[in-house]
Amino acid sequence: MSIRVVLVEDQMLVRQGIRSLLALDSSVDVVAECDDGAHVIDTLNANSADIVLMDIRMPEMTGIDALRAMRNLNLDIPVIMLTTFDDHELVTQAMQSGAKGYLLKDVSLETLVNAIKSVVAGETLIQPSVTEKVLKGLQGLEVNFESFEQPETLSPKEIEILRLVAAGYSNKEISEAMFKSTGTVKNQVSAIMAKMGVRDRTRAVLKALELGWL
Numbered sequence: 001m002s003i004r005v006v007l008v009e010d011q012m013l014v015r016q017g018i019r020s021l022l023a024l025d026s027s028v029d030v031v032a033e034c035d036d037g038a039h040v041i042d043t044l045n046a047n048s049a050d051i052v053l054m055d056i057r058m059p060e061m062t063g064i065d066a067l068r069a070m071r072n073l074n075l076d077i078p079v080i081m082l083t084t085f086d087d088h089e090l091v092t093q094a095m096q097s098g099a100k101g102y103l104l105k106d107v108s109l110e111t112l113v114n115a116i117k118s119v120v121a122g123e124t125l126i127q128p129s130v131t132e133k134v135l136k137g138l139q140g141l142e143v144n145f146e147s148f149e150q151p152e153t154l155s156p157k158e159i160e161i162l163r164l165v166a167a168g169y170s171n172k173e174i175s176e177a178m179f180k181s182t183g184t185v186k187n188q189v190s191a192i193m194a195k196m197g198v199r200d201r202t203r204a205v206l207k208a209l210e211l212g213w214l
Contacts, residue, residue, distance in 0.1 A: 002029035008054040010035045025113050037066030052079045078119045101125025118170045124201035148197030166205045
């Protein structure tokens with residue numbers, strides 16, 4: 001079955017462009033779209049979705065506020081934020097609020113579809129082209145989610161994997177970089193999160209930054 005996507009973007013031409021791009025790949029299907037974060041909840045209640053692609057800047061309700069509203073209502077549908085290169089401060093807030101990743105709006109079809117598949121599979125996506133700015137923005141921020149206060153020290157190999165996670169690489173890309181199987185990398189990432197007492201990759205990166213490991 002196709003991955004069901006809800007698209008949230010206030011600029012009609014951009015929204016149409018992304019929808020047309022996704023229409024070229026049969027593995028994804030835009031089941032609904034809306035033009036502001038204020039309409040996200042109603043749209044999700046009316047449509048069964050696997051993932052939300054959402055603009056981070058919108059006039060009535062921002063993508064960040066819409067994401068927080070989703071989480072307050074326990075709508076645990078993964079969200080990828082759509083952004084421009086200069087939005088790294090907002091992206092930082094979005095990641096803290098539970099976004100599973102972000103993409104630049106001029107992304108290619110292959111990158112967009114791979115990102116959707118990765119996030120639906122449970123991974124966190126941090127696009128390398130703006131990762132450095134975002135990570136700098138995350139440094140020094142207080143961690144306000146559940147984690148171990150003093151987690152078990154990671155091995156040098158685990159730190160290396162966590163650095164690649166922070167740089168936006170998927171499990172498949174990490175496996176290729178480290179000459180490991182994808183299954184092995186997936187297990188190692190899960191072990192890292194367990195050691196740190198966090199539930200996803202984004203929180204692992206945030207916690208590691210707080211501890212000075214990255």
